[in-house]
Amino acid sequence: MEHIVIIGNGIAGVTAARHIRKLSDKKITIVSAESKYFFSRTALMYVYMGHMKFEHTQPYENHFWQKNRIELVEGRVSHVNTEQKAIQIDGAPDLNYDKLIIATGSKPNKFGWPGQDLNGVQGLYSKQDLELLENNAPNNKVCKHAVIVGGGLIGIELAEMLRTRDIPVTFLVRETSFWNGVLPNGESQMINEHIQEHHIDLRLGASLKEIKPDENGKVKSVTIAESGEEIECNLVGLTAGVAPNIDFLKDSGIELGRGVKVNRQLETNIKDIYAIGDCAEQHVAIGNRRPIEAVWYTGRMMGEALAQTICENPMEYNPGNWFNSAKFLDIEYQTYGWVFSERSKKETESHFHWRHPKEKICITIAFHKDSETFLGINTFGIRLRHEVFDRWLNEKRTMGFVIEHLADANFDPEFYKSFESEIISKYNKDYGKSITPKKKNLKRIFQIS
Amino acid sequence: MSTYDKSMALTGEPPKSLSISQKIATILGLSGLGILLLAVFNVNFPNKVLWLTLSLLAISFGIIWFAWDAYSNKLPGIKNDGVWFKSISSRGLWAWVAGLSLTGFYVVLYFYPEYLGLVSNGDNKGVIGLFDPLSKLLSGNPASQWFVYGTLYTVAILAFGIKFLWKYRHNRYERLRTFSVMFFQTAFAFIIPELMARLNGHKVLNGGSLPYFDLKNVWPLNYYNFEGYRIKGFLSSGDIGFALLIFAILSIFVITPILTYKYGKRWYCSWVCGCGGLAETAGDSFRQLSDKSTKAWKIERWVVHSVVVFVTLMTTAVIYSYLGTDTSKYWLTKSTFLIGVAVLLTMVFGWVMIFKRDQLQKDAQYGAIGYFVIIIALIGFHFFSGEGQVFLFKSETLRKSYSFLIGSIFSGVIGTGFYPIFGNRVWCRFGCPMAAILGFQQKLFSRFRITTNGGQCISCGNCSTYCEMGIDVRAYAQKGENIVRSSCVGCGICSAVCPRGVLKLENGPLEGRIDSNQVLLGNDVDLMTLVNKK
Numbered sequence: 001m002e003h004i005v006i007i008g009n010g011i012a013g014v015t016a017a018r019h020i021r022k023l024s025d026k027k028i029t030i031v032s033a034e035s036k037y038f039f040s041r042t043a044l045m046y047v048y049m050g051h052m053k054f055e056h057t058q059p060y061e062n063h064f065w066q067k068n069r070i071e072l073v074e075g076r077v078s079h080v081n082t083e084q085k086a087i088q089i090d091g092a093p094d095l096n097y098d099k100l101i102i103a104t105g106s107k108p109n110k111f112g113w114p115g116q117d118l119n120g121v122q123g124l125y126s127k128q129d130l131e132l133l134e135n136n137a138p139n140n141k142v143c144k145h146a147v148i149v150g151g152g153l154i155g156i157e158l159a160e161m162l163r164t165r166d167i168p169v170t171f172l173v174r175e176t177s178f179w180n181g182v183l184p185n186g187e188s189q190m191i192n193e194h195i196q197e198h199h200i201d202l203r204l205g206a207s208l209k210e211i212k213p214d215e216n217g218k219v220k221s222v223t224i225a226e227s228g229e230e231i232e233c234n235l236v237g238l239t240a241g242v243a244p245n246i247d248f249l250k251d252s253g254i255e256l257g258r259g260v261k262v263n264r265q266l267e268t269n270i271k272d273i274y275a276i277g278d279c280a281e282q283h284v285a286i287g288n289r290r291p292i293e294a295v296w297y298t299g300r301m302m303g304e305a306l307a308q309t310i311c312e313n314p315m316e317y318n319p320g321n322w323f324n325s326a327k328f329l330d331i332e333y334q335t336y337g338w339v340f341s342e343r344s345k346k347e348t349e350s351h352f353h354w355r356h357p358k359e360k361i362c363i364t365i366a367f368h369k370d371s372e373t374f375l376g377i378n379t380f381g382i383r384l385r386h387e388v389f390d391r392w393l394n395e396k397r398t399m400g401f402v403i404e405h406l407a408d409a410n411f412d413p414e415f416y417k418s419f420e421s422e423i424i425s426k427y428n429k430d431y432g433k434s435i436t437p438k439k440k441n442l443k444r445i446f447q448i449s
Numbered sequence: 450m451s452t453y454d455k456s457m458a459l460t461g462e463p464p465k466s467l468s469i470s471q472k473i474a475t476i477l478g479l480s481g482l483g484i485l486l487l488a489v490f491n492v493n494f495p496n497k498v499l500w501l502t503l504s505l506l507a508i509s510f511g512i513i514w515f516a517w518d519a520y521s522n523k524l525p526g527i528k529n530d531g532v533w534f535k536s537i538s539s540r541g542l543w544a545w546v547a548g549l550s551l552t553g554f555y556v557v558l559y560f561y562p563e564y565l566g567l568v569s570n571g572d573n574k575g576v577i578g579l580f581d582p583l584s585k586l587l588s589g590n591p592a593s594q595w596f597v598y599g600t601l602y603t604v605a606i607l608a609f610g611i612k613f614l615w616k617y618r619h620n621r622y623e624r625l626r627t628f629s630v631m632f633f634q635t636a637f638a639f640i641i642p643e644l645m646a647r648l649n650g651h652k653v654l655n656g657g658s659l660p661y662f663d664l665k666n667v668w669p670l671n672y673y674n675f676e677g678y679r680i681k682g683f684l685s686s687g688d689i690g691f692a693l694l695i696f697a698i699l700s701i702f703v704i705t706p707i708l709t710y711k712y713g714k715r716w717y718c719s720w721v722c723g724c725g726g727l728a729e730t731a732g733d734s735f736r737q738l739s740d741k742s743t744k745a746w747k748i749e750r751w752v753v754h755s756v757v758v759f760v761t762l763m764t765t766a767v768i769y770s771y772l773g774t775d776t777s778k779y780w781l782t783k784s785t786f787l788i789g790v791a792v793l794l795t796m797v798f799g800w801v802m803i804f805k806r807d808q809l810q811k812d813a814q815y816g817a818i819g820y821f822v823i824i825i826a827l828i829g830f831h832f833f834s835g836e837g838q839v840f841l842f843k844s845e846t847l848r849k850s851y852s853f854l855i856g857s858i859f860s861g862v863i864g865t866g867f868y869p870i871f872g873n874r875v876w877c878r879f880g881c882p883m884a885a886i887l888g889f890q891q892k893l894f895s896r897f898r899i900t901t902n903g904g905q906c907i908s909c910g911n912c913s914t915y916c917e918m919g920i921d922v923r924a925y926a927q928k929g930e931n932i933v934r935s936s937c938v939g940c941g942i943c944s945a946v947c948p949r950g951v952l953k954l955e956n957g958p959l960e961g962r963i964d965s966n967q968v969l970l971g972n973d974v975d976l977m978t979l980v981n982k983k
Contacts, residue, residue, distance in 0.1 A: 011908070043909035050531035051946075056914045059923055061742060164530040197524060296907045325905050327948040330526030330619075334905070334950055383950035386903025411902055411953050413944050415621040448960050 003027045004310060005087065005097035007077050011296055012277025013103030014038045015303030021068050023311035031089060033076035035127050037062060042296060044130045045157045049164045080252040082270050099310055102260055102275040106242035106294055115211030120219035121236040124158050137235045140167045145233040147222045149208045150240030151178050153326050158237045159200050160329050170201040170231055172224065177204060184341050184364050186353045187380060191328050194360050198329050211236055242294055244279040257281045259292045264316040266306045276302035286319060288338050295324060321393040323386060331360050336389035337376025339366040349375060352430060354423045363423065367399040374402045383411035388445060400435060403427050407440040470518040478511020488576040489565060498582045509608045516612035525619035527946055537869065538734045544869035552866030559857040562594035587643035599639055602727060606634045609730035622941045626719055630726035637665045638723045657685030662693060665721050667700040669760040670883035672856060677771040706890055712956055713897025714887035715939020724876060728917065729940060732873025736917035736942065739872035745919055749879050749936065750813065756855055757882040758820045763851045765790050766844035791828050805893045855880060874917040878936055888935030896956040899932035901925060906951045912943035926951050933963050
């Protein structure tokens with residue numbers, strides 16, 4: 001029986017295992033140093049905040065693995081021997097494989113800051129990071145002040161977490177506005193305001209110069225490069241993005257870039273070795289996507305595609321329209337298609353922006369300046385229906401069509417106030433149009449005749 | 450497991466302590482309860498009106514003040530910080546204290562009302578006596594233990610309802626739903642029946658007396674609705690009484706199926722029902738305690754459907770017991786009634802087995818067949834055994850056992866008393882026959898579903914954790930599958946706590962309602978069609 005060994009039990013590795021099991025009887029082993037059972041990394045923040053217990057982050061009950069004949073090995077893989085098709089594991093016996101799937105995810109970026117390895121300096125990615133945070137910042141007596149470095153999704157999550165324990169937080173963001181490499185200005189500005197509303201000391205245009213220790217080798221303060229200001233703190237959260245977690249592959253002969261280099265079938269340069277999820281790097285980026293996609297659902301999709309390939313049905317990883325979502329403190333964010341920030345958008349990309357006069361709700365719709373083809377949408381505080389936007393993107397609908405049918409795409413809970421008429425009248429005013437909104441139609445939404 | 454959890458042990462002191470305002474509010478609320486407790490021990494309050502008012506106001510304002518302090522200084526949004534750190538909401542010491550006190554209260558209420566001061570001939574004493582003035586104001590009669598309970602129940606729904614309204618002030622679905630349960634409890638369960646009692650003996654009722662009737666309390670939740678004394682009461686009360694009886698019958702056979710078809714069982718369970726009302730307001734802090742394991746789900750299916758069978762048998766036997774045999778006196782006789790019941794059950798059974806079998810799990814099919822055979826055999830027993838008996842047991846024995854086991858122990862003592870241990874919907878999930886019947890309709894014949902939003906789910910588990918009915922919502926959401934579960938009461942909290950906007954409760958076309966995707970939206974179309982093709 002063919003033995004499939006998967007390194008890493010995150011969403012990518014586990015999805016691959018589940019689908020291989022669905023399609024075949026192969027022997028499957030998952031090796032993980034982080035945790036015995038699969039858990040949802042995205043939910044770690046809720047454990048610290050007391051919304052959930054750790055066990056609630058595990059999507060499958062513990063008996064699931066045995067029932068589906070997926071063997072779990074706890075240990076850290078230290079070496080891959082591609083000649084003998086074997087892996088060495090710290091904490092467990094060596095394993096031989098017929099096919100090997102590398103799904104080891106990411107690790108927090110460190111950019112060589114002085115003091116970055118001090119006690120009290122940490123990232124937020126793994127279960128161990130969460131445990132460390134519980135030690136470093138259990139309450140506002142032990143942790144009187146925290147500084148977070150890096151204005152991205154993890155940074156704002158960490159700030160939210162610490163605030164639930166009333167720990168004062170200073171948030172250093174290198175950019176001139178929060179996440180404005182990704183978000184258009186209007187949205188980025190709104191999130192700036194929301195961060196401050198939550199009593200987080202947001203410092204824009206501020207980057208880390210160095211972290212200073214106290215006499216015990218524990219963090220004492222950080223210095224801001226731009227202003228030279230020194231801020232005393234007991235915790236430094238390094239949240240300046242993540243990089244593939246592939247150090248153990250350095251001498252394995254597997255081709256590495258920033259991540260494990262793979263082709264569209266997720267194969268590495270060595271036969272029978274594959275890489276999926278955050279640690280995989282495409283030779284050529286797919287569409288507007290990045291070569292390394294550290295997103296929950298892309299990990300899942302790579303796992304699904306690879307399971308097909310491994311079960312004798314060769315298949316490319318072929319993601320459809322881009323989408324994503326996040327939550328910034330109390331504000332939900334969804335995106336479908338591509339909306340680029342002012343910093344990175346092409347000249348042909350035009351933006352229509354609407355923001356609620358009082359509440360923290362806004363949308364931005366991107367379209368082609370000349371053809372008025374709809375390119376993508378960002379919404380904050382409004383939920384949208386994935387299927388509808390996926391369809392509209394596939395059908396290459398125009399801006400006029402999207403605006404007219406906006407009610408069809410709303411996914412807010414029932415009885416929520418909807419803002420389609422305000423949005424449409426702003427659009428009509430901005431562009432001199434006279435579009436009237438169509439009423440929500442179940443037949444169109446669910447595509448039934 | 451053990452090593453695993455220890456490492457997550459909280460070494461610090463997360464935010465679980467109460468503010469000074471909250472401490473004072475707690476003392477205020479407890480002092481209101483204290484007045485009632487003193488009354489229980491027969492402390493004689495000189496001015497009952499004053500002390501009862503003080504007590505109820507202290508309880509209400511204690512709760513409302515506590516909630517105001519918790520939510521007013523925070524921005525609108527999800528308020529679950531520290532839920533699993535606080536003793537009361539994570540099965541800690543205070544949860545057990547609260548659970549045992551509530552349980553004790555229910556035991557006394559159901560079985561020893563004399564300790565509360567109930568006096569059958571003469572003036573009430575104790576805490577029931579304290580409520581006499583209010584009861585006399587409403588219905589003209591002295592209070593009973595049920596009046597005391599009903600008043601406290603209403604106060605709880607109103608005060609904790611206000612708390613819930615603040616907690617979810619950003620969510621209109623939750624707010625409207627809460628206004629609805631607050632209204633139905635106050636008007637339908639509390640005030641209207643009390644006022645209706647004033648009509649008893651009046652000429653609009655032809656001098657008859659209506660039984661105490663909460664109009665929204667539908668059989669079989671209201672398992673005693675068709676008992677002999679009530680039917681007599683209805684029939685003796687002129688056109689109004691007759692109309693109410695017809696309404697009670699239409700409620701279960703016509704009104705509820707139509708509304709459940711259109712909106713799912715939520716229209717009842719989380720918008721109207723009193724049990725649901727208490728669970729959603731006073732019980733909201735305990736929703737995360739429900740058991741999500743597949744094992745619990747299996748137990749739930751067997752237990753709750755067994756209760757349906759029990760209540761059907763019991764009610765059939767009770768009605769049978771007071772019907773006559775002579776068609777010339779009254780058209781409905783023992784035999785015609787039993788034949789009617791058999792025909793109805795056969796029709797439902799046949800419809801499900803012929804048209805909906807593929808939607809039932811294997812064990813559900815076996816259960817249905819087994820129970821159907823048993824009921825029909827028991828009904829047949831009447832025709833073969835000659836006179837008098839149905840279902841082997843005396844109808845009175847059945848009625849009493851149901852009333853004791855289900856009506857008191859299950860719905861009260863366990864169902865509500867154990868809120869802080871098993872979660873707030875134990876009764877609704879494992880015991881309520883009404884919920885089971887509505888759930889059966891919801892699963893097989895309803896426009897309601899919780900739609901999963903394509904590929905946006907990140908498997909975080911907030912939805913499952915906060916599902917009071919113990920549904921593993923995430924298991925569906927992460928597969929891109931809609932949630933169509935008979936137990937779902939449509940409280941909408943899964944959708945509210947979802948950080949990625951994945952879940953939406955909605956009524957839509959039956960076509961495509963149950964869609965099982967093996968691959969979620971986001972992948973290219975070929976892979977989706979390939980894997981979804983079974």
